[in-house]
Amino acid sequence: MSNTPGRSMSSTPITTTTTTQVNLHELSEITTKSHSFKQNPNRKQPPNRRYKPSRQLISDELKYIQSKLNSNSNSNSNSNSNSNSNLKKFDINTPTYNSIMSPPSLKPSMKYCDITGLPTNYKCPSNQLRFYNLEIYQEIIKNMPAGLDQEYLQLRGANVILK
Structure with a gap:
């Protein structure tokens, strides 16, 4: 058997004109609705702003x-x-937003590398710069020119100001 466009594989003939008219009629009903198919008209609209400053x-x-x-x-x-x-x-x-006073946190603050910004536990003993691993210490901090370490510390707010 050859598959020609005019012949069908089954013995019963298919009337294409009635099925296409029905399909076109259904499609026109779907596309001419007053709202988008993705939007539920009964859906509650979200507020414009979630949080107040x-x-x-x-x-x-x-x-x-x-x-x-x-x-x-x-x-x-x-x-x-x-x-x-x-x-x-x-x-x-009565507690209000202004009157609630809390003590400082007992949890220690996170310490981050001054070069990469990654969490760290290491600190250079000579200039107090924090570093992530040995590679950063050997490649960057040891070879750092004088004064540049104070600029990194100034970004963190831990620089030494001499008068």
Whole structure:
């Protein structure tokens, strides 16, 4: 048997005009929808901005505190209490963004190589530069001209300033 374009392999003839019309009709229904096929029209839209900057958090917190103080002063208008005592009571009793004070972390800070930026445990005894491995120490730090080590330390904020 030869595969010619006009012949079909089966004995039953296929009517191509009806199937193509149905397929075109289905395709036109799909493509003419009012929304994209990837977008659900009932989907809730995400907010434009997820996080507020710290400046906005602080200003919102101050507005919240002032609104609480105003409501307290309106309810206590008959008593002789001033707003400063209300503010002190409010700050002591309720934690706010401004009033939460935490101690320094007990976890030691990470130390990074001054040359590569990789985490390290090694420090040069002569100029206090941190290095990642022996290769960096031998190739770069030992052959470093005077004064260049202070520039690397200045980037880290550990430079020595002589007066």
